[in-house]
Amino acid sequence: MRKLLLSSVFGPFGVDDAYGRKENRMELMHNQVTREQGIFSLRFHHPSFGLHFLAENVEIPTTVLDFPTEDEFRQEVAQGYDFVGLSFILPNFDKARRMAQIVREVSPASQIVLGGHGTSIPGIADRIDCDHVCRGEGVGFLRRLLGEDPTRPIRHPVVVSSCNRQVLGVPVPDGAAVLVPGVGCANRCRFCATSHFFDGYTAYLPTGRAIFDVCCEAEARLGVTDFGVLDENFLKQPERARELVTCLEQAHKPFTFGIFSSAETLVGLGDLDLLVRLGVTFLWIGVESQKEIYAKNQQVDFRALVAALRRRGIAVMASAILFLEHHDRTSLWEDVDFAIGLRPDFLQFMQLGPLPGTALYADYEGQGKLLPEVPLAEQHGQDRIWFAHPHFSREETRTVLREAFDRDYRTSGPSLLRNMQTNLWGLRYVTGHPDPRVRARTEVWRAACVRVRPLLRAAALFAENDATRALAAELRAEYRALLGPPTARERLLAAAVCGYAAREKLRCRLHGDARQPPVIRTAYRQPPAREADRAPAVIRPLVAHPLVASPPTHSL
Numbered sequence: 001m002r003k004l005l006l007s008s009v010f011g012p013f014g015v016d017d018a019y020g021r022k023e024n025r026m027e028l029m030h031n032q033v034t035r036e037q038g039i040f041s042l043r044f045h046h047p048s049f050g051l052h053f054l055a056e057n058v059e060i061p062t063t064v065l066d067f068p069t070e071d072e073f074r075q076e077v078a079q080g081y082d083f084v085g086l087s088f089i090l091p092n093f094d095k096a097r098r099m100a101q102i103v104r105e106v107s108p109a110s111q112i113v114l115g116g117h118g119t120s121i122p123g124i125a126d127r128i129d130c131d132h133v134c135r136g137e138g139v140g141f142l143r144r145l146l147g148e149d150p151t152r153p154i155r156h157p158v159v160v161s162s163c164n165r166q167v168l169g170v171p172v173p174d175g176a177a178v179l180v181p182g183v184g185c186a187n188r189c190r191f192c193a194t195s196h197f198f199d200g201y202t203a204y205l206p207t208g209r210a211i212f213d214v215c216c217e218a219e220a221r222l223g224v225t226d227f228g229v230l231d232e233n234f235l236k237q238p239e240r241a242r243e244l245v246t247c248l249e250q251a252h253k254p255f256t257f258g259i260f261s262s263a264e265t266l267v268g269l270g271d272l273d274l275l276v277r278l279g280v281t282f283l284w285i286g287v288e289s290q291k292e293i294y295a296k297n298q299q300v301d302f303r304a305l306v307a308a309l310r311r312r313g314i315a316v317m318a319s320a321i322l323f324l325e326h327h328d329r330t331s332l333w334e335d336v337d338f339a340i341g342l343r344p345d346f347l348q349f350m351q352l353g354p355l356p357g358t359a360l361y362a363d364y365e366g367q368g369k370l371l372p373e374v375p376l377a378e379q380h381g382q383d384r385i386w387f388a389h390p391h392f393s394r395e396e397t398r399t400v401l402r403e404a405f406d407r408d409y410r411t412s413g414p415s416l417l418r419n420m421q422t423n424l425w426g427l428r429y430v431t432g433h434p435d436p437r438v439r440a441r442t443e444v445w446r447a448a449c450v451r452v453r454p455l456l457r458a459a460a461l462f463a464e465n466d467a468t469r470a471l472a473a474e475l476r477a478e479y480r481a482l483l484g485p486p487t488a489r490e491r492l493l494a495a496a497v498c499g500y501a502a503r504e505k506l507r508c509r510l511h512g513d514a515r516q517p518p519v520i521r522t523a524y525r526q527p528p529a530r531e532a533d534r535a536p537a538v539i540r541p542l543v544a545h546p547l548v549a550s551p552p553t554h555s556l
Contacts, residue, residue, distance in 0.1 A: 001060070001061060002060050002061075002082040002083075002146075003060065003061050003062070003063070003079075003080070003081045003082055003083075003526075004055075004058065004060055004061070004062040004063070004081060004082065004083045004084075004085065004146075005062070005063050005065065005076060005077065005079075005081040005083070005084045005085065005110075006048075006051040006054060006055055006062060006063070006064050006065070006085040006087070007051070007064075007065040007068060007073060007076070007084070007085070007086055007087070007099070008048040008051065008065065008066050008067060008068075008087055008088075009086070009087075009088050009092045009095035009096060009099065010067075010068050010069055010070045010072075010073050010095055010098075010099065011026070011067055011068070011069055011516055011517070012069075012514075012516055013025060013026035013067075013514075013516060013517070014026060014027075014031075014514045014515075015514060018094070019092075019094045019095045019098060019377070020091070020092070020094070020095065020377055021091070021377050021378055021380075021383065022514070023380070023382050023383040024091050024377070024380045024382065024383075025514070026045060026067070026516075026517055027043060027044065027045060027515070028044075028046060029041065029042040029043070029044065029346075030042065030043050030513070030515075031382060032348055032349075032350060032381070032382055033317065033346050033347070033348045033415070034346070034414070034415050034416075035382075035405055036402065036405040036406045036408075036409050037409050037414045037415065037416075038462075038464055038505075038508070039168055039169060039462060039501055039504050039505050039508065040168065040414035040415070040416050040417075040459070040462075040468075041414075041513075042167060042415070042416065043164075043165065043166040043167070043515060044162040044163065044164060044165035044166065044172075045067070045162060045163055045164045045515075045517035045518075046161065046162050046163075046178075047066050047159055047160065047161075047162075047163065047178075047520060048064065048066050048087060049159060049178050049180060049230060050087060050115075050116070050138065051064045051066075051085070051087055052064055052157045052159045052522065053138075053139065053156075053157055053180060054085070054138055054139060054142055055157070055522070055524045056155050056156070056157035056524065057139045057142075057143070057152075057154060057155055058142055058143060058146055058148060059146070059148055059525070060146060060525070061523075061524065061525045061526040062523075062524040062525065062526075063076070063081075063521065063522070063523050063524070063526070064520075064521070064522040064524070065519075065520075065521055066517070066519065066520040066521075066522070067516075067517040067518065067519050067520065068519050069519070070098070070102070072519055073099060073102060074102050074106055076521070077102060077103055077106045077107050077110070078106050078107065080107060080110075081107065081110050082109075082110060082111065083110065083111050083112075083113055083145075083146075084103050084107070084110045084111070084112050084113065085112075085113040085114075085115055085134075085142075086099050086100065086112065086113070086114055086115070086116075086130075087115045087116035087118075088114075088116050088117075088118040089116055089117045089118050089380075090117060090118055090120075090121065090355060090356070090376055090379050090380070091376060091377050091378065091379055091380040092118065092377075093118055093121060093127075093128075093376040093377070094376070094377055096114065096118060096128055097127070097128045097129075100112050100114075100128050100129045100130055101129065104129060111131040111132065112129065112130040112131050112132070113130065113131065113132040113133075113134060113142075113145070114128060114130045114132070114133045114134065115133075115134040115138055117193055117194075117197055117355070117357075119133050119134065119135045120135065120193070120196075120197060120355065120356040120357035121356050121376070122356060132145060135197070136197060136198055136199060137183060137198055137202050139154060154204045154205075156179075156180065156204065156205065156214045156217075158177060158217060158218050158221050158222060159177065159178050160174040160176065160177060160178070160222065160224075161174075161176040161177055161178040161227070161228035162174065162176065162228070163517065163518065163520070164515065164517050164518055166504075166515075167416065167455065168416070168455055168458050168459070168462075168497055168500060168501045168504065169497075169500035169501045169502075169503055169504025169505070169507075170455075170496075170497055170500045170501075171500075174222075174224075175224060175226055176224055176226035176227060176228055176258075177215075177218040177222055177224045177226075177227055177228075178227070178228050178230060179205075179211065179214060179215065179218075179227040179228065179229045179230065179231075179257070180204055180205075180229075180230045180231065181203065181204060181205040181211055181229065181231045181234060181240070182201055182202055182203040182204050182205065182206075182231050183198045183201070183202050183204070183231075183232075184197070184198030184199065184200050184201040184202055184232060185198075185200075185201055185232035185233045185236070186200055186201045186233070186236060187233060187236075187262060187294075187295070187296050188200065188359075189286075189294055189296070190358060190359035190360045190363070191321070191352065191353065191354075191355075191358060191359075191360045192232075192358065193355040193357060193358055194232055195232065196357045196358045196359065197357055201232075201233075201236070203237070206237075206240065207240060207243060208239075208240050208241065208242065208243025208244030208245070208246065208247055209243060209244075209247055211240070211244050212244055212247035212248065212251075212253075215227060215253070215255050216253070219253075219255075225253075225254060225255050225256065226255070226256045226257075226258075226281075227255060227256070227257050227258070228257075228258045229257050229258060229259045229260070230260075231259070231260060232260055233260060233261060233262050233265060234259040234260055234261060235259070235261045235265040235266065235269065236261075236262070236265050238265070238268065238269060241274070241278060242274070244278065245274065245277050245278050248277075248278070248279065249277065249437060249440075252440075254279065254440075254441070254443070254444050255279050256279040256280070256281045256444060257278065257279055257280050257281070257282075258280075258281060258282030258283070258284075259280055259282070259283055259284070260283075260284045260285075261283055261284070261285055262285065262286060262296040262297075263285060263286075263287075263296055263297050263300040263302070263305065264295075264296045264297070264298075264300065266283075266285070266305060266309075267300060267305070272308055272309065272312060273312070273435065273438050275309070275312065275314060276312050276313070276314075276426075276429075276430065276438050276441055277437050277438060277440075277441070279441065279444065280314050281313065281314060281315060281426075281444075281448065282314070282315045282317065283309060283314050283315070283316055283317065284317040284319065285305075285316065285317070285318055285319070286319045287302055287318045287319060287320050287339055287342065288319070288320060288321050289320065289321055289324055289326075289335050290334070290335055290338045291324075291326050291331060291334075291335065292324050292325070292326055302318075302342055303341070303342055306318065306342045306343060306344055307343070310343075310344075310345065310422045310425060311425050311426075311429055312425075312426055312429050312430075313422055313423060313425055313426010313427065313429055313430065313445050313448075314422070314426070315345040315346070315418075315419045315422045315423075316342075316344040316345050316346070316422075317344065317345065317346040317347075317348060318339055318342055318344035318346070318347050318348070319347075319348040319350065320335060320336070320339040320347070320348065320349055320350070321349075321350055321351075321352050322335070322336070322349055322350070322351055322352065322397075322400065322401060322404065323351050323352045323385055323389055323392060323397055323400075324352055327389075327391065327392075328390075328391040329391060332392075332400065336349070336404045336407065337407075339408075340407065340408050340411050340412060343412065343418075344418075345415055345418040345419045345422055346415045346418075346419070347405075347408045347412075347415075349401060349404045349405055349408075350381050350382075351381045351382070351384075351385050351397060351401060352385065352387075353379065353380075353381040353385075353386075354369075354370060354386075354387055355379075364387050369387045369388045370386065370387050371386050371387055371388060371394075374386040374394075382401070383398050383401075384397050384398045385397045409465065409467075410465050410467060411467060412467055412471075413465070413467040413468040413470070413471040413472075414459070414468055414471075416455065416459070417459055417468065417471045417472060417475060418471070420449070420452055420455070420456075420475055421471070421474070421475060421478070423445060423448045423449045423452070424449055424475070424478050424479070424482060426445040426448075427442070427445040427446055427448075427449050427482060428482065430442045430445055446483075449479070449482070449483065450483065450490075453479060453483075453486060453490055453494075454486075454490050454493035454494040454496075454497050455494075455497055456472060456475055456476055456479070456494065457494040457495070457497065457498060458494070458497045458498045458500075458501040459472045459475075460472040460473070460476075461498055461501070462501050462502075462505060
């Protein structure tokens with residue numbers, strides 16, 4: 001019987017070694033959103049969603065290996081696979097090349113399949129020894145490669161959205177599943193690797209009913225009601241979203257969602273209360289720049305939009321781009337202050353990154369702006385740029401990026417507390433709302449407020465700036481006004497959180513803030529092995545603790 005292995009690149013991650021750089025952490029929030037917020041930074045890792053999606057949609061026995069070490073990957077390959085798929089992004093090129101070498105050494109009969117955004121690197125098939133290269137949508141490609149029916153209906157996997165989670169040093173149990181309604185984006189912004197990689201948008205779950213059915217399956221199997229929606233512009237298909245709302249309300253299901261959306265789709269909804277009824281608790285929106293206006297952002301009042309969303313209890317992640325063509329030492333900081341002034345819960349600053357396959361890359365390559373001497377391992381957008389900018393040197397871009405994040409933190413306080421404030425505003429908004437469909441969400445927001453309240457004492461105790469201290473005090477007053485004084489249980493939990501936070505602060509001071517994800521080995525459709533044939537166990541238990549449930553932002 002043929003077998004397939006699908007693997008992410010090997011660790012360790014976020015360290016300087018022959019294969020990577022310490023600035024390229026394997027953590028979404030801590031790497032590019034809350035990175036300068038000390039122990040207030042949200043810490044978690046994401047499984048390789050794309051690999052699980054592929055594994056669920058082929059017929060042969062398949063193993064998915066998330067976050068292996070080099071030795072663990074070697075041991076897995078030695079089990080003998082007919083196909084080995086390696087998924088990687090641009091800065092992990094050297095790791096993917098090393099893994100291909102290991103496959104050739106350990107299992108020369110295996111066919112190597114390269115996938116992921118790293119396959120957009122020019123001449124990749126000549127730079128990494130492989131047999132097949134998958135660019136773009138992968139389910140149809142893999143089915144055709146394996147001789148299976150590419151038109152067979154898509155089956156959505158049931159996978160947790162994050163693991164190894166931690167808030168203020170407190171281990172947090174998994175509480176959400178991932179949802180992938182489709183891949184790509186129809187807007188095709190010139191810098192966007194995803195929309196170019198998938199050549200527009202491909203829907204996996206084309207209807208609201210299909211999404212609802214996947215959510216119900218995840219609830220039954222994992223016990224979750226919260227979903228991180230990996231769709232670049234989920235509301236671009238508004239009728240699909242409206243049908244999902246209808247399904248939720250008819251079944252009285254209080255599911256909640258973290259989504260991505262462009263500004264023009266939000267404006268086009270007309271009534272933002274639809275998002276409350278949908279159960280949206282987190283929304284990622286591309287602000288980009290107030291000067292370089294993309295079509296999706298034209299004539300949008302971002303300040304009013306962000307305020308309206310947060311007032312409804314929807315945490316906003318605003319994303320801004322630094323080192324655009326028009327940015328000089330004045331206009332860049334004007335854009336930084338503009339983004340901070342929107343007062344979002346979370347603020348991402350990304351360096352402009354010409355990635356292979358995008359229109360931006362083609363433009364810069366044609367203009368001779370790319371710096372070929374910069375290693376691929378350093379082309380990740382969280383340290384120094386890899387193109388010639390008329391007003392900033394590479395070294396300056398590192399300093400400017402760090403200062404932008406630090407300015408947001410000092411001005412607005414930690415994202416964790418901003419999100420807690422949004423939860424309280426949402427509770428106030430839905431309580432007593434004239435529309436019973438909105439009012440039905442009251443308990444969702446009340447539960448979100450209650451479960452993170454024990455974090456407040458530690459937040460005040462370990463505050464690093466005036467903004468944090470002021471916000472913590474404001475939140476304590478708002479909590480008392482809405483929910484009364486803390487209960488005995490909440491006071492006990494608050495004391496425990498302080499202990500966890502103190503330990504985490506000491507750990508970071510002594511050993512740095514690097515955290516490695518657990519190795520996770522998942523088998524799909526594999527018959528039971530004889531005891532003598534079993535592979536050495538490489539699964540490590542996920543860190544979990546029932547002390548504090550996750551805030552809604554952990555959906556993503």
